[in-house]
Amino acid sequence: MGKILGYIFIAGFLLIIELLMFLFPLSTVAEENTVENLKSESVILIDAVTGDILFEKQSQKKNVSS
Numbered sequence: 001m002g003k004i005l006g007y008i009f010i011a012g013f014l015l016i017i018e019l020l021m022f023l024f025p026l027s028t029v030a031e032e033n034t035v036e037n038l039k040s041e042s043v044i045l046i047d048a049v050t051g052d053i054l055f056e057k058q059s060q061k062k063n064v065s066s
Contacts, residue, residue: 042058 042061044059045055
């Protein structure tokens with residue numbers, strides 16, 4: 001009988017956690033940045049699947065890290 005109550009407790013706990021995750025989802029909101037308003041001296045955007053260069057801005061410029 002004690003094992004069954006333990007299983008019921010765990011199932012109830014998991015149900016409460018799932019309910020809370022449904023009601024209060026953890027999400028991030030990205031800023032409304034577009035390629036046109038980048039604040040960078042140089043940038044290159046490459047498609048991860050195809051390897052195509054989607055956008056570049058002064059990609060040949062050598063940057064010095066501080």
